[in-house]
Amino acid sequence: MTSPLRFDDTTYQSATTTVDGVAVTYRYFTGLTYVAQPVDDIQKLNVFVPEAYFNGQHVNGYNRVSAPIFMPNTVGGYMPGPRDYPRNSQPFSRGETILKALKQGYVVVSAGVRGRTQTNFQGEYIGKAPAFIVDMKAAVRYVKFNAGRLPGDPDKIITNGTSAGGATSALMGASGNADFFDTPLLALGAAPATDDVFAVSAYCPIHNLEHADAAYEWEFSGIYQWHRQKIRVVNNRRICTPVHGKLTPAERRLSPILKADFSGYLNELHLTDDIGRPLTLTPEGNGSFKDVIIAQLRQSAQEALTAGVDVTKYAGVTVVAGQVTDLNWDRYLRSITRMKGVPAFDTLDLSSPEADLFGSRLVAAKHFTPFAQDHTAVTSQLADADLVAAIDPLTYLLKPQSHIAQHWRIRHGAADRDTSFAIPMILATKLKNNGKDVDFTFPWATPHSGDYDLPELFSWIDNLCQPR
Numbered sequence: 001m002t003s004p005l006r007f008d009d010t011t012y013q014s015a016t017t018t019v020d021g022v023a024v025t026y027r028y029f030t031g032l033t034y035v036a037q038p039v040d041d042i043q044k045l046n047v048f049v050p051e052a053y054f055n056g057q058h059v060n061g062y063n064r065v066s067a068p069i070f071m072p073n074t075v076g077g078y079m080p081g082p083r084d085y086p087r088n089s090q091p092f093s094r095g096e097t098i099l100k101a102l103k104q105g106y107v108v109v110s111a112g113v114r115g116r117t118q119t120n121f122q123g124e125y126i127g128k129a130p131a132f133i134v135d136m137k138a139a140v141r142y143v144k145f146n147a148g149r150l151p152g153d154p155d156k157i158i159t160n161g162t163s164a165g166g167a168t169s170a171l172m173g174a175s176g177n178a179d180f181f182d183t184p185l186l187a188l189g190a191a192p193a194t195d196d197v198f199a200v201s202a203y204c205p206i207h208n209l210e211h212a213d214a215a216y217e218w219e220f221s222g223i224y225q226w227h228r229q230k231i232r233v234v235n236n237r238r239i240c241t242p243v244h245g246k247l248t249p250a251e252r253r254l255s256p257i258l259k260a261d262f263s264g265y266l267n268e269l270h271l272t273d274d275i276g277r278p279l280t281l282t283p284e285g286n287g288s289f290k291d292v293i294i295a296q297l298r299q300s301a302q303e304a305l306t307a308g309v310d311v312t313k314y315a316g317v318t319v320v321a322g323q324v325t326d327l328n329w330d331r332y333l334r335s336i337t338r339m340k341g342v343p344a345f346d347t348l349d350l351s352s353p354e355a356d357l358f359g360s361r362l363v364a365a366k367h368f369t370p371f372a373q374d375h376t377a378v379t380s381q382l383a384d385a386d387l388v389a390a391i392d393p394l395t396y397l398l399k400p401q402s403h404i405a406q407h408w409r410i411r412h413g414a415a416d417r418d419t420s421f422a423i424p425m426i427l428a429t430k431l432k433n434n435g436k437d438v439d440f441t442f443p444w445a446t447p448h449s450g451d452y453d454l455p456e457l458f459s460w461i462d463n464l465c466q467p468r
């Protein structure tokens, strides 16, 4: 009997679309179930292939066997991330990204993965952690299992995502073939193949959740006003309404305690800069680790200034004779503003997306830090520490237990306040310290968002993948 997970290249549709003035013709294979025993209809994927590859032709130097396989996800807010396609009108869609990747000659695989709000017909939760990453791994295993049948080079898989989707992408890169996921993958009937990937593209990855609260107070402690957007979806469109508030007296009391925790955590990571000098923080939260973040933000401001941008729109940026001579941390942070309360992620009422992510089959939400469990405002359980660690990319960088991607491109906007600048900086630095190839910047004036620099992302990929 042939495996139900065998890719069949004879059943497809074709389309031609103009992308940036160029006609792109592609074949697409949709709704392919990537596990033998799915638990939800979302566990399907779509494959898109440049038509040229079926005629023995090349695109951008690639052919049917050498093309990189680009795997963007649609995960946001740790919600379900359905498989995507061009001209998809759903608000989560990155259909344009798929088309542009096809124009670049990539094979695109868009897999649907479960998210924290999903239930089965009995009302039990089926998408709590680690479902999102188990599904993404199963999709990668499907692609690798179909090596030679599914076009593209399964040794050149590049994952891509934004925010919770950026975390998904980063976790794919960090946790390749980790034992922790074998049992759930087996239960789903995932294809017998590996799930490590070649390269990671992660935009503003909301990860390292266990330390994100402390990192947030390290950055924003002392700033009491918060400003965020309430997002509703009406007629497939996102409607954003600004909401403002102030930290309560209780939040103001907790903030310095969390902040004080951060230096201890950071120093235990033993990070070093590019020439081996330690990156550390004093108990007050100052020191070389903070200095490199400021230096990198300054460099980002300098690049924007050189490109003609008015960088003094943000307070704290000093420009003298065409040079960014200073970026004042406190003034700059007041100008980008705080977004979240205290704790920022493991909220004491369990209302955050992350507490919801750590629920279980029968429990809607759980705390995932001992701090929030100790200070909780509601009856609550603490999520299993092994689970919390298993979905944190850092875990795999601190203790060898996986196959880690060699190539990483990480972007976190200089105006992003969804998580502290420290969080992507720790990830990028630890990867570099572990000998990985890392391209990390804080793009100037860029809020929490992704896919905003696809030409640069694609040249990064081409540099790694194009035959020379």
Ligand code: DHB
Residues within 6 Å of the ligand: 075, 076, 077, 078, 162, 163, 164, 165, 206, 353, 354, 418, 419
């Ligand atoms: C996302 C944003 C957040 O601020 C967060 O806490 C979790 C997820 C997101 O956009 O995916």
